[in-house]
Amino acid sequence: MKFPSIFSLGCATHVGYARRMWIAVIYLWAINALTLLIFGWDKLRARRRKRRVPERRLLWLAALGGSLAALLGRWIFGHKTRKRGFSAWLYTITACQAGICYLIISRDLGALLQLAPAP
Numbered sequence: 089m090k091f092p093s094i095f096s097l098g099c100a101t102h103v104g105y106a107r108r109m110w111i112a113v114i115y116l117w118a119i120n121a122l123t124l125l126i127f128g129w130d131k132l133r134a135r136r137r138k139r140r141v142p143e144r145r146l147l148w149l150a151a152l153g154g155s156l157a158a159l160l161g162r163w164i165f166g167h168k169t170r171k172r173g174f175s176a177w178l179y180t181i182t183a184c185q186a187g188i189c190y191l192i193i194s195r196d197l198g199a200l201l202q203l204a205p206a207p
Contacts, residue, residue, distance in 0.1 A: 119154045
């Protein structure tokens, strides 16, 4: 069974899909890099007893797509690991995003399977 390539330029629908996919990938890389940097910055500020980044802002960065970097930042920097409320919100955001990704991927995979020619 041969699947149509989302990177092929032969069909206009694939071109639009590929462009949107790359925009999403670049956005997710950028927001995750920013989130990881902010978590590291906040940990540095905490060690120096300086003014901190508000938890609300850290959670917003996670909600905007940086949840994986937020979890990675917690693990790398050992940051915000004892805050139960923060942890609960972060895990809730991550679970919601994982569910949305699953729905999008399963829908797109189903559409690709329907486009595939019969064997």
